[in-house]
Each structure stands twice: as C-alpha cells, then as structure tokens.
Amino acid sequence: DTGVSQDPRHKITKRGQNVTFRCDPISEHNRLYWYRQTLGQGPEFLTYFQNEAQLEKSRLLSDRFSAERPKGSFSTLEIQRTEQGDSAMYLCASSPIQGINTEAFFGQGTRLTVV
Amino acid sequence: GENVEQHPSTLSVQEGDSAVIKCTYSDSASNYFPWYKQELGKRPQLIIDIRSNVGEKKDQRIAVTLNKTAKHFSLHITETQPEDSAVYFCAATSNFGNEKLTFGTGTRLTIIP
Numbered sequence: 101d102t103g104v105s106q107d108p109r110h111k112i113t114k115r116g117q118n119v120t121f122r123c124d125p126i127s128e129h130n131r132l133y134w135y136r137q138t139l140g141q142g143p144e145f146l147t148y149f150q151n152e153a154q155l156e157k158s159r160l161l162s163d164r165f166s167a168e169r170p171k172g173s174f175s176t177l178e179i180q181r182t183e184q185g186d187s188a189m190y191l192c193a194s195s196p197i198q199g200i201n202t203e204a205f206f207g208q209g210t211r212l213t214v215v
Numbered sequence: 216g217e218n219v220e221q222h223p224s225t226l227s228v229q230e231g232d233s234a235v236i237k238c239t240y241s242d243s244a245s246n247y248f249p250w251y252k253q254e255l256g257k258r259p260q261l262i263i264d265i266r267s268n269v270g271e272k273k274d275q276r277i278a279v280t281l282n283k284t285a286k287h288f289s290l291h292i293t294e295t296q297p298e299d300s301a302v303y304f305c306a307a308t309s310n311f312g313n314e315k316l317t318f319g320t321g322t323r324l325t326i327i328p
Contacts, residue, residue: 104258145317202311
C-alpha cells in the first residue's frame with residue numbers, strides 16, 4: 101500500500117495516560133499534517149511539518165500535545181495526561197510541496213477514546 | 216485566520232437528481248479550494264479542487280464553481296447515484312494548497328433510491 105498509513109487504528113486509554121500515534125506518509129511527500137476530527141465536524145488543523153521542520157502549530161493545541169518528524173519521514177503525535185475531551189479521530193495527511201499537484205492525501209486515522 | 220462555513224448540514228435527494236453544497240470563506244488570501252468525500256469509517260478523499268484563477272471546473276458528474284468577489288464556492292453533483300451518499304467537506308487554503316486546510320463542518324448527502 102503506497103498511501104498514508106496510521107497506527108494504531110483504534111486506541112482506548114484511561115484518563116491521565118499518555119498515548120502516541122504514528123503516521124507514515126507517502127514516501128516522496130515533503131509536507132505532513134496532523135488534523136483532529138470530532139463527530140459531525142470537519143477536520144481541524146493541529147500541526148504540520150515540511151521535512152523534519154515543524155512549521156506551524158495550532159493555537160488551540162494544548163501543551164500536552166507534541167509532534168515530531170525526526171528524519172523527515174514518519175511522524176509521531178503524543179498526547180500526555182489524556183483527558184476525555186481528547187477523544188476524537190486523529191488524521192494524518194501528506195502532500196508534495198509546490199508544483200501543480202498539491203493534493204493532501206489522508207490516512208485512515210487513529211480513533212482515540214479516553215475513558 | 217480563515218473561517219469556512221458550509222451549508223446545508225444534511226441533504227437528501229432522489230437518485231438521478233442534482234445536489235448542490237455551498238461554502239463561504241473569509242480570508243481573501245485563500246486561493247485553493249478542495250472538496251473531500253468521506254464515507255463512513257473511511258478517510259477523506261479528494262474529489263475535485265479549484266484554484267482561484269478559474270471560475271469553474273468540471274469532472275464528469277461533479278463540478279465546482281468559485282466566486283472570488285463574494286468569497287463563496289459550490290459543489291454540484293448531477294445525476295446522483297446511491298454511491299454518492301457520504302459526507303462532503305469543503306476546504307480553503309492559501310499558497311495554492313501548500314498550507315494547512317481549513318475545513319467546513321460537512322454536509323451529509325443521502326441519495327434516495
């Protein structure tokens with residue numbers, strides 16, 4: 101499969117625990133985005149990388165959230181001290197930089213449930 | 216920052232009829248407007264996009280129109296089929312797609328056989 105892959109697909113955790121999600125983008129894509137989607141809403145931007153550099157982080161993003169893309173390939177999103185309000189689908193997307201085709205390809209997401 | 220509003224939130228049409236979904240955006244710097252289709256439990260997938268240098272784009276039964284002056288764009292689906300049933304999201308961004316997307320809240324389209 102040459103698409104964007106995310107792991108795990110589902111995660112149930114107890115409030116207060118830390119969780120980490122992984123995203124593997126399409127190999128030639130420089131840009132990698134994290135979005136959060138709650139039921140009945142559109143995806144909401146969290147942060148994005150160009151290669152290994154984190155270029156923007158949403159002001160809505162709590163300091164409990166951190167993301168990395170250490171070698172400019174896969175990325176991880178960590179949530180510390182999870183809260184029930186963190187329950188959502190976490191989507192990763194990747195896109196090439198510049199050029200005519202800038203389509204963002206999404207992964208299937210990691211559904212987080214905090215109990 | 217950008218704000219995208221989408222209407223209606225739900226839409227039911229008879230199979231074979233047309234469906235129209237409308238979005239407005241706030242940031243005049245936005246110049247790339249993709250539409251995504253998301254089926255239940257699946258990833259959002261791009262179905263069509265438009266850049267600000269054109270007013271309309273068509274791909275078979277799907278078309279998108281853009282009015283830069285009014286800051287609104289619309290998705291048109293003709294000859295609807297049951298497989299068109301899904302949630303559709305509009306989005307806007309600047310730099311012709313090389314920035315983060317701001318999404319609308321989605322339209323749940325149901326095609327009635």
